[in-house]
Amino acid sequence: MNLFRSILKAITRYKLTSFILALFAIGSVYFVRTAMLRSRGSVSDPLKRGTVFDAIYGIGTVTAVRSYAIKPGVIATIQNLYVREGDFVHKGKLLARIDGAIYRSPFDGVVNFLPFKAGENIFTQLPVLVLTDLANRYVVVTLEQQGALRVRPGQKAKISFDSMRSRSFDGAIESVYSYNNSFLARIDVANLPKEILPDMTADIAIVIREIKDALIIPVSALEADSVWVKRGHSVPTQVKIKLGVVDGTMAEVVSGDLNPGDRLMIRNRLAP
Numbered sequence: 001m002n003l004f005r006s007i008l009k010a011i012t013r014y015k016l017t018s019f020i021l022a023l024f025a026i027g028s029v030y031f032v033r034t035a036m037l038r039s040r041g042s043v044s045d046p047l048k049r050g051t052v053f054d055a056i057y058g059i060g061t062v063t064a065v066r067s068y069a070i071k072p073g074v075i076a077t078i079q080n081l082y083v084r085e086g087d088f089v090h091k092g093k094l095l096a097r098i099d100g101a102i103y104r105s106p107f108d109g110v111v112n113f114l115p116f117k118a119g120e121n122i123f124t125q126l127p128v129l130v131l132t133d134l135a136n137r138y139v140v141v142t143l144e145q146q147g148a149l150r151v152r153p154g155q156k157a158k159i160s161f162d163s164m165r166s167r168s169f170d171g172a173i174e175s176v177y178s179y180n181n182s183f184l185a186r187i188d189v190a191n192l193p194k195e196i197l198p199d200m201t202a203d204i205a206i207v208i209r210e211i212k213d214a215l216i217i218p219v220s221a222l223e224a225d226s227v228w229v230k231r232g233h234s235v236p237t238q239v240k241i242k243l244g245v246v247d248g249t250m251a252e253v254v255s256g257d258l259n260p261g262d263r264l265m266i267r268n269r270l271a272p
Contacts, residue, residue, distance in 0.1 A: 041267035043230055044218055048260050051212045052247040053205070056150060060141035060159065060187065060204040062196055066133040069113075070096060070103050077121050078128065085114045089131070096129055098122070109133045112198075132198060139171065139187040141204045148183035150208050151176050157187045158205040161196065173206065211245055214252040221264040222251065228265035229258065236265045 080097040083089055093105040113130035122128055139159060143151060157171040171189040178184065187204065221227050222243075228236040241256030 041265050044221055044264040044266055046261045046263055047215060047217060047258060049213050050216050050250075051210060052214050052216055052245050052250060052252045053210055054208045054245045055158075055205045055247065056143065056147040056208060058141040058143055058147070058204045058206075060139040060202045062137050062192070062198050062200045062202065063140050064132045064134065064198045065136035065138060066107060066109070068106050068109070068131040070098070070128040070130075071125050072098055072101075072122060072128065073124060075121060075123055078116055078118050081114070081116075081118050081129075083111045083114070083129075085111055087111045095131070098128065103129075105131055107131075107133050108135065134194065134197065137189070137192055137196070137198060138174070139189055139202060139204065141185050141187060141206075143176075143183045143185055145183060147206075148176060148178075148185070151185050151206055156207045158207070159187065159189055159202045161200065161202050164193075211252060214244070215258060215260065216247075216250045217241075217253055217258070217264060218266065219246065219249050219251050221266045223267070227256075227258070228267060230263050230265055 076099040078096065078098050079100070082094045082096065088110050089095070089105045089108070091105055091107050095103045095105055095111075097103070109131045111129060112132050113127060116122060116128055139157075151173060153173050153175055155173045157173060159169040159171050160167070169189050169192060171187040174186040174188045176183070176185045185206070187206075217227065225242070226238050226240050229239050230236040239257050241258060242254050244252035244254040246252075
């Protein structure tokens with residue numbers, strides 16, 4: 001109790017000194033807390049210059065170049081079927097006999113539609129059998145209007161599939177056209193694996209232009225229009241930047257106090 005009274009007397013006697021010490025203590029706590037909050041997270045690899053791509057992204061559908069359907073022009077009876085769904089057949093293979101007419105495969109392909117059985121009657125224009133050439137495929141991607149205005153034949157494209165993320169395939173824009181109020185681009189792709197079937201979907205990136213020797217940063221380090229830079233052992237500082245092209249997980253910096261070799265804080269966004 002006496003000690004407490006002594007402290008109160010000292011504070012009363014040395015008010016200015018006590019006030020300065022209190023401010024110093026508060027400032028120290030604030031500085032330490034700020035430093036901890038700014039440093040909470042992970043530090044990026046040193047920044048470097050590289051290549052980024054200005055690209056348009058979309059979802060594409062794999063499409064077969066050739067398909068063949070048997071569609072009798074009159075009501076008829078199926079007399080014989082010589083194949084089943086899923087069969088691979090060579091050109092010239094006997095497919096079906098319908099009211100005495102013989103149908104053969106016009107190319108190598110896979111039977112992927114066969115809804116009827118021998119002995120059944122079929123009606124006009126209903127497909128009895130569909131044969132698809134799986135060796136020759138391309139990709140059709142739907143574009144927004146602004147994107148379609150920037151896409152041209154000959155531009156490169158990258159194609160990837162959800163189940164094959166470790167691989168990507170190169171393609172080239174063959175044509176751009178419209179259909180039923182949609183804007184479409186046809187992409188020719190070489191060497192698609194045989195397991196990629198028509199109607200499968202793919203992620204498409206159409207490269208509009210390539211920007212070399214750009215200072216690039218991870219998108220995960222962005223906080224609005226700024227990043228937190230950590231140089232040496234100093235406390236991270238906030239730097240305003242202006243971005244150019246954003247290429248997936250990386251972005252081009254066109255202005256701001258950043259240099260190759262700087263490290264960025266990828267901060268915990270849940271921090272208070």
